[in-house]
Amino acid sequence: MSKINIKIEGHPYQVEEGLTVIDAARSCGYEIPSLCDFNHGECNQGSCRVCLVEVKGMRSLVASCVFPVFEGMEISISSPKATAARRTSVELLLSNHSINCQQCDKNGKCELLHVAKLTGARPEMFKGAQTPVTLDELNPSIVRDTSKCILCGRCVARCKNAHGNGVLGYENRGFNAIVAPAGNRPFDKTPCILCGQCVSVCPTGALMLKSEVQKVDEAMALGRHVIVQTAPAVRATLGEEFGMPIGTPVTGKMVAALRRLGFEKVYDTDFGADLTIMEEGTELLGRIQNGGVLPMITSCSPGWVNYCETYYADQLDHLSSCKSPHQMQGAIIKSYYAEKHGINPKDIFVVSVMPCTAKKFEKERPEMVNAEGLKDVDAVITTRELADMIRRSGIVFAKLPDEDFDSDIMGEASGAGVIFGVTGGVMEAALRTVYHVLTGKEHGAIAFTSVRGFDGIKESQIEINGKILRFAVAHGMKNAKVLMEQIRKGKSPYQFIEIMGCPGGCINGGGQPYVRPVFLPNEDHDILDTYMQKRASALYSEDQRNVLRQSHKNTQVQKLYEEFLGEPNSHKAHELLHTTYKGREPFRD
Amino acid sequence: MAHLSEAAVVKINEICDRYIGEKTPLIMILSDIQKEYGYIPLEVQEIVSERTGISVAEIYGVVTFYSFFSLKPNGKYVIGCCLGTACYVKGAQQIVDKFSELLGIKPGETTEDGLFTIDALRCIGACAIAPAVTINGKVYPHVEVSEVAGIIDEYKAKEAAEA
Numbered sequence: 001m002s003k004i005n006i007k008i009e010g011h012p013y014q015v016e017e018g019l020t021v022i023d024a025a026r027s028c029g030y031e032i033p034s035l036c037d038f039n040h041g042e043c044n045q046g047s048c049r050v051c052l053v054e055v056k057g058m059r060s061l062v063a064s065c066v067f068p069v070f071e072g073m074e075i076s077i078s079s080p081k082a083t084a085a086r087r088t089s090v091e092l093l094l095s096n097h098s099i100n101c102q103q104c105d106k107n108g109k110c111e112l113l114h115v116a117k118l119t120g121a122r123p124e125m126f127k128g129a130q131t132p133v134t135l136d137e138l139n140p141s142i143v144r145d146t147s148k149c150i151l152c153g154r155c156v157a158r159c160k161n162a163h164g165n166g167v168l169g170y171e172n173r174g175f176n177a178i179v180a181p182a183g184n185r186p187f188d189k190t191p192c193i194l195c196g197q198c199v200s201v202c203p204t205g206a207l208m209l210k211s212e213v214q215k216v217d218e219a220m221a222l223g224r225h226v227i228v229q230t231a232p233a234v235r236a237t238l239g240e241e242f243g244m245p246i247g248t249p250v251t252g253k254m255v256a257a258l259r260r261l262g263f264e265k266v267y268d269t270d271f272g273a274d275l276t277i278m279e280e281g282t283e284l285l286g287r288i289q290n291g292g293v294l295p296m297i298t299s300c301s302p303g304w305v306n307y308c309e310t311y312y313a314d315q316l317d318h319l320s321s322c323k324s325p326h327q328m329q330g331a332i333i334k335s336y337y338a339e340k341h342g343i344n345p346k347d348i349f350v351v352s353v354m355p356c357t358a359k360k361f362e363k364e365r366p367e368m369v370n371a372e373g374l375k376d377v378d379a380v381i382t383t384r385e386l387a388d389m390i391r392r393s394g395i396v397f398a399k400l401p402d403e404d405f406d407s408d409i410m411g412e413a414s415g416a417g418v419i420f421g422v423t424g425g426v427m428e429a430a431l432r433t434v435y436h437v438l439t440g441k442e443h444g445a446i447a448f449t450s451v452r453g454f455d456g457i458k459e460s461q462i463e464i465n466g467k468i469l470r471f472a473v474a475h476g477m478k479n480a481k482v483l484m485e486q487i488r489k490g491k492s493p494y495q496f497i498e499i500m501g502c503p504g505g506c507i508n509g510g511g512q513p514y515v516r517p518v519f520l521p522n523e524d525h526d527i528l529d530t531y532m533q534k535r536a537s538a539l540y541s542e543d544q545r546n547v548l549r550q551s552h553k554n555t556q557v558q559k560l561y562e563e564f565l566g567e568p569n570s571h572k573a574h575e576l577l578h579t580t581y582k583g584r585e586p587f588r589d
Numbered sequence: 590m591a592h593l594s595e596a597a598v599v600k601i602n603e604i605c606d607r608y609i610g611e612k613t614p615l616i617m618i619l620s621d622i623q624k625e626y627g628y629i630p631l632e633v634q635e636i637v638s639e640r641t642g643i644s645v646a647e648i649y650g651v652v653t654f655y656s657f658f659s660l661k662p663n664g665k666y667v668i669g670c671c672l673g674t675a676c677y678v679k680g681a682q683q684i685v686d687k688f689s690e691l692l693g694i695k696p697g698e699t700t701e702d703g704l705f706t707i708d709a710l711r712c713i714g715a716c717a718i719a720p721a722v723t724i725n726g727k728v729y730p731h732v733e734v735s736e737v738a739g740i741i742d743e744y745k746a747k748e749a750a751e752a
Binding site for chain 2: 156160164165166167168169170171172173181182183191586587
């Protein structure tokens with residue numbers, strides 16, 4: 001890249017040719033107030049007009065997020081004309097925005113409020129008509145409130161980038177324009193998989209997750225036996241909510257916090273992950289040995305399951321019949337745990353702390369109910385909701401000691417379970433065990449690094465007993481679709497496929513802490529390029545520290561089979577740990 | 590969702606295939622469908638999405654952006670009332686209001702008998718004869734409020750004669 005000369009506020013700088021004004025200014029140490037601009041132009045349409053700057057010789061102000069720099073360009077960020085224009089842009093956005101900041105989930109993380117402060121926007125400057133409002137809270141995962149929407153289009157871009165054919169788009173025109181699924185339908189009547197990626201990029205409170213904190217409060221107030229379990233990806237990100245650098249694992253403090261919040265037992269969903277590997281690995285071997293349907297595809301990600309049921313209803317027999325780890329663990333808590341401790345399962349309330357908004361939907365599925373009509377899991381709260389609960393209770397997270405998970409019957413968990421939280425992790429965990437079961441030996445290298453990293457589709461193979469096992473890993477539905485089309489055409493070369501709904505896997509789930517450079521003064525702006533890697537490293541380092549790194553070596557899982565389930569894929573295991581799927585239409589009535 | 594007849598699906602796919610290789614085929618496909626069927630409901634957009642790989646959300650956005658496309662079937666007679674600047678200052682709003690009053694529908698709506706749709710248009714380029722109304726291609730120049738009832742009756746009579 002060649003360099004060109006520009007001036008900002010009269011100071012000369014050399015910047016790379018081809019950059020937008022906002023990125024060029026950033027490289028010179030300026031942060032121009034902006035709103036719709038996100039992630040180096042992942043969403044970049046210059047729609048909000050908050051980043052206007054003055055350029056010498058230009059007739060009008062330019063939107064710095066889309067306008068490229070040119071040789072000799074003289075930019076003024078803080079000229080009176082530019083600052084007044086930016087303020088007006090924000091005031092216009094605010095004029096059609098429902099201002100109830102204190103009830104808003106984005107309170108404290110709202111980028112509109114942030115730029116309002118930066119630009120000095122005055123209240124009620126353009127009081128007038130408001131666009132008709134839609135409030136969609138019919139599904140268990142996501143709330144859409146168009147009264148907060150500023151039409152920036154970040155959600156539209158993210159949905160499309162992650163999943164190919166996005167669910168969200170612009171509709172209608174002029175003042176009536178809204179961002180919505182086709183026909184302004186509620187999400188639960190569209191092909192939306194409820195992954196929450198749109199929520200994680202929304203700058204305001206237009207897209208929010210549906211909080212279940214109150215359900216947890218109520219269960220505790222009623223004196224229920226409230227047990228919590230935490231997904232692997234939560235420990236990798238919870239620290240971010242308390243100002244820790246991205247990629248800081250906080251397992252011990254998280255457990256300590258949960259105990260102080262009043263949960264009877266604090267369990268690690270990694271146990272459920274190990275259990276999943278035993279069931280799923282056995283299922284895979286059974287399919288290979290008995291000529292079953294191949295490739296088999298993982299079913300841990302409820303977003304992916306929703307997608308498969310919607311678009312590949314004809315291929316559902318490829319999905320593993322295994323429930324996801326937290327559902328398995330919930331089922332075990334309400335059977336084995338209850339039996340062991342002499343507690344009536346009806347009195348138990350299971351809370352899962354998940355990185356995921358689709359899990360909120362998953363736990364409500366009619367298939368996730370046991371023979372007595374009890375749900376496996378009663379409430380799902382996300383990483384962000386847990387952080388809210390911790391803050392609310394006055395706990396100073398950084399000062400907590402490190403504590404261990406409860407270890408009575410589900411305390412042991414392997415490093416294989418930990419890496420479930422990142423794309424490729426379920427595959428790697430499964431390979432560690434499948435290799436052992438088939439050969440009776442441990443694979444020389446415990447880590448299968450070929451399935452690590454963030455390439456859209458990763459594929460590899462290993463030789464087991466002279467036979468080649470080919471496998472592939474995809475994340476984000478755009479990539480999943482490629483593998484599914486191969487299957488539909490009968491041309492899939494694989495025996496085993498891992499698919500996760502969110503790009504990057506659970507570490508980038510819709511319930512994870514927002515990554516917003518403007519609210520992370522200690523992180524470089526490039527954090528948007530590196531945060532997934534950092535979060536993944538937190539999980540891989542946790543795996544590496546673990547003495548136990550293979551699911552089949554988990555002695556408490558072994559004991560569970562001895563005492564209760566019999567063997568993997570036994571009748572009882574099927575009853576408690578497996579599920580069924582059914583196709584559904586993309587646009588349902 | 591209601592399902593389309595097999596013949597309709599074949600026809601819509603055939604329309605989509607006319608523009609294979611075009612860089613931006615969507616508007617051309619939608620215009621052909623609009624001309625063929627008179628409207629483009631969500632079910633049809635789903636077929637177009639499947640055939641072209643363009644998301645339903647995007648198609649819906651285009652259909653609702655351009656007033657040429659409609660989501661619901663139009664009436665047999667589409668009363669296009671120009672509300673461009675010239676027509677507006679010559680009293681076009683009163684003309685639209687009169688049509689609305691007599692037919693009992695708002696602009697953009699269709700009468701229950703399926704006969705009339707009122708379409709409020711921006712400038713149709715007939716400023717010299719403002720205010721102008723077009724009905725299925727026939728142009729009515731210098732329309733006055735008192736003439737509106739007569740225009741409606743003209744089409745009702747035509748219908749009665751055909752029946």
